[in-house]
Amino acid sequence: xxxxxxxxxxxxxYAQIYTLVCQIxxxxxxxxxxxxxxxxxxxxxxxxxYALFRVASDSEIPWHRVVNAQGEISYAPQRQGxxxxxxxxxxxxxxxxxxxxxxxxxKYGWPGPGATEADPLK
DNA sequence: ACGATGACGTTAT
DNA sequence: TATAACGCCATCG
Numbered sequence: 001x002x003x004x005x006x007x008x009x010x011x012x013x014y015a016q017i018y019t020l021v022c023q024i025x026x027x028x029x030x031x032x033x034x035x036x037x038x039x040x041x042x043x044x045x046x047x048x049x050y051a052l053f054r055v056a057s058d059s060e061i062p063w064h065r066v067v068n069a070q071g072e073i074s075y076a077p078q079r080q081g082x083x084x085x086x087x088x089x090x091x092x093x094x095x096x097x098x099x100x101x102x103x104x105x106x107k108y109g110w111p112g113p114g115a116t117e118a119d120p121l122k
Numbered sequence: 123a124c125g126a127t128g129a130c131g132t133t134a135t
Numbered sequence: 136t137a138t139a140a141c142g143c144c145a146t147c148g
Contacts (some may be wrong), residue, residue: 013145031130031131033130033131036130041143041144042143043131043142043143043144044143044144045131045143046128046130046131046143046144046145047128047130047143047144047146048130049128049129049130050128050130050145051129051145052129054146056129063129067129068131069130069131069132070130073129074129074130075129076128076129079129082129086129
């Protein structure tokens with residue numbers, strides 16, 4: 001965080017979002033609303049997704065670890081080719097998808113249910 | 123400056 | 136549990 005990602009975003013506000021997303025540990029996922037809330041934006045979950053949407057193609061940010069409150073992969077009609085990529089990446093991190101293509105936020109949610117690395121099933 | 127859009131969320135049916 | 140409609144607010148044209 002010492003250095004600003006400074007992709008091409010005019011608003012420093014986005015920098016916070018990028019930084020926060022980078023703080024998500026592997027094997028876990030966060031929701032847009034959660035990130036927004038942590039940034040002090042209670043109902044701006046949309047803008048969070050928008051911020052990631054703009055930076056995803058130009059940054060190394062683990063945007064794939066961000067999903068919606070339903071635990072589903074949110075994808076834009078524009079990036080429909082990337083949705084598969086995101087799912088593939090998450091599976092690689094050890095995240096399991098439900099038959100309905102959903103993630104169990106109860107288990108993979110960030111900062112995690114056990115937070116302290118409970119991982120009892122391991 | 124104004125109007126329309128949108129990686130979402132929540133509540134209601 | 137799934138589907139539908141409304142709300143919030145920054146960014147884009």
